[in-house]
Amino acid sequence: MLEADDSPATNVDGLMGQFHAYLTKKGLKSTRQRDVIALKFFSAGGHVSIEDLLALARAEYPRVGYATVYRTLKLLTECGLAAERRFGEGHTMYETAGDSAHHDHLICVECGFVLEFHSEEIEREQERVARSFGFNVIRHRHELYGLCPRARGIKGGSCPRLEGGGDADGGRGSRQ
Amino acid sequence: MLEADDSPATNVDGLMGQFHAYLTKKGLKSTRQRDVIALKFFSAGGHVSIEDLLALARAEYPRVGYATVYRTLKLLTECGLAAERRFGEGHTMYETAGDSAHHDHLICVECGFVLEFHSEEIEREQERVARSFGFNVIRHRHELYGLCPRARGIKGGSCPRLEGGGDADGGRGSRQ
DNA sequence: GTCCCTGCAAACTATTTGCACCGGG
DNA sequence: CCCGGTGCAAATAGTTTGCAGGGAC
Numbered sequence: 001m002l003e004a005d006d007s008p009a010t011n012v013d014g015l016m017g018q019f020h021a022y023l024t025k026k027g028l029k030s031t032r033q034r035d036v037i038a039l040k041f042f043s044a045g046g047h048v049s050i051e052d053l054l055a056l057a058r059a060e061y062p063r064v065g066y067a068t069v070y071r072t073l074k075l076l077t078e079c080g081l082a083a084e085r086r087f088g089e090g091h092t093m094y095e096t097a098g099d100s101a102h103h104d105h106l107i108c109v110e111c112g113f114v115l116e117f118h119s120e121e122i123e124r125e126q127e128r129v130a131r132s133f134g135f136n137v138i139r140h141r142h143e144l145y146g147l148c149p150r151a152r153g154i155k156g157g158s159c160p161r162l163e164g165g166g167d168a169d170g171g172r173g174s175r176q
Numbered sequence: 177m178l179e180a181d182d183s184p185a186t187n188v189d190g191l192m193g194q195f196h197a198y199l200t201k202k203g204l205k206s207t208r209q210r211d212v213i214a215l216k217f218f219s220a221g222g223h224v225s226i227e228d229l230l231a232l233a234r235a236e237y238p239r240v241g242y243a244t245v246y247r248t249l250k251l252l253t254e255c256g257l258a259a260e261r262r263f264g265e266g267h268t269m270y271e272t273a274g275d276s277a278h279h280d281h282l283i284c285v286e287c288g289f290v291l292e293f294h295s296e297e298i299e300r301e302q303e304r305v306a307r308s309f310g311f312n313v314i315r316h317r318h319e320l321y322g323l324c325p326r327a328r329g330i331k332g333g334s335c336p337r338l339e340g341g342g343d344a345d346g347g348r349g350s351r352q
Numbered sequence: 353g354t355c356c357c358t359g360c361a362a363a364c365t366a367t368t369t370g371c372a373c374c375g376g377g
Numbered sequence: 378c379c380c381g382g383t384g385c386a387a388a389t390a391g392t393t394t395g396c397a398g399g400g401a402c
Contacts, residue, residue, distance in 0.1 A: 029376055029381060050366085065384045070367065086262050091366075106311050115309060122301050126320055129295050134325035135282050142318045144302055149310035205356060205401050226391085241359045246392065267391075 012042045015081060015096070022079035036061045037072040038081075047085065047093040047114055087114065087143065104142035110151035188218040191257060191272070198255035212237045213248040214257075223261065223269040223290055263290070263319065280318035286327035 019038050023030050040056040041048060048056075050069055057064045073094055076082035085093045087107055103116035122142070130137045195214050199206050216232040217224060224232075226245055233240045249270055252258035261269045263283055279292035298318070306313045 027381090031376070031382065033383070063384075066366095067368075067385080068383060071382085106306055106309055106313075108311070109314060115311075117305050117309065119301055119305050122298050122305075125295055125297050125301070126318070129293050129298075130282055130320050130322060133282055133291060133293065135284070135291075135320065135322045137282075137320045137322035138285060139322075140318070140320040142302070142316070144306050144311065144313045144316045146306060146311045146313035146315075203356090207357065207401070209358070239359075242391095243360080243393080244358060247357085 012039065015042045019076065019079065019081055022075075022081075028075075032061060033057070033064050033068050034072050034075070036064065037069055038076060041073070041076065041082065041094065042096060045096070047095050049091045049093050051091065053094075083139070085141070087112075104144070106144050106146070106148075108148035108151050109145050110147055113148050113150075115148070188215065191218045195252065195255065195257060198251075198257075204251075208237060209233070209240050209244050210248050210251070212240065213245055214252060217249070217252065217258065217270065218272060221272070223271050225267045225269050227267065229270070259315075261317070280320070282320050282322070282324075284324035284327050285321050286323055289324050289326075291324070 016035070016038060019034075020030055022028075023034075037053060037057045040060070041053055044052070044056070050066070050073065053073070054064065054066060054069045057069065073082060077084060077094075081097050082094050083097055085095055085105075087093060087105070103118050104122070106115040106117060107113070126140065126142075127137060192211070192214060195210075196206055198204075199210075213229060213233045216236070217229055220228070220232070226242070226249065229249070230240065230242060230245045233245065249258055253260060253270075257273045258270050259273055261271055261281075263269060263281075279294050280298070282291040282293060283289070302316065302318075303313060
């Protein structure tokens, strides 16, 4: 459901191409590890943690270590293909650049469920505000923390495990 | 210039009162250290880091340690008088609750200058979006990263030291 | 007098770095 | 071949915690 036919491996190829172009331009090398990590990252589509990515990469190439994942993710961030997100306290999450440019986040404080949304109206207004201060906006983060429908249903208690239910809230969701 | 006569010690008293009320309600004690830290925190008005606060507190009461600052800030966060902000990578910054409820942030990626803004329109729209997903928003963070007027003026280069110039951008600014 | 609070230092967690060896171009 | 990349383990940075003694109520 999460990796359905939105735009599957279609533009993943394109992203990999951009990544390779960046490596070449910088005189850096394309290695098996970097490819696996980047590929898994682009394919994941949503929010991924270093740990997730390490696990995914190791599934395909068991020799990769933490450091390489960090280093590769830093490269991806440098060339604008990935963006760091620090939601709660815990781990840093990464998402693909396309996402970071066009989606804001709704985060459930009970269960950690993350949903992405987009509002042209907000986008426009924040541009207007920034301009009024003479700022030139490059990127932004907009996160709304609150209770998701399920957490509200069981008000007071903690949110039921979402893993089983899947992604029935209308958006692209993932858990921290 | 940064701690000018916006609203000096005026409502700081009120905030201290709220803090003490919380302590009492929880059966906790009011100590010299907590008072100094809270007072410095409220007086600072803008964004403060743990380090800043430790320095400020030590100026008045040299015996305070890191741990106490962390613990006190956690208390302040619990009772809603402080809010954590993680802008860039480095340290966590704290701001007073009033701010966190009503201000969003414009952050210069060149010089780290932080400016607060508020837009009812954005506020309203984000509420609407959240409701459409069944979310009940408790708090939010909204940060626009870009180039401040000065950084744009010296396009390409790095932003001039802001310390000297003070706060001429029309908002309440501070540096990380 | 009873707990809570404090400072110190050690513990922890997430991330980064040094180094010897491996591998891409 | 050369130089950058990799894995490992050690180092770091920010934050938390355990503990013995001090202070608020």
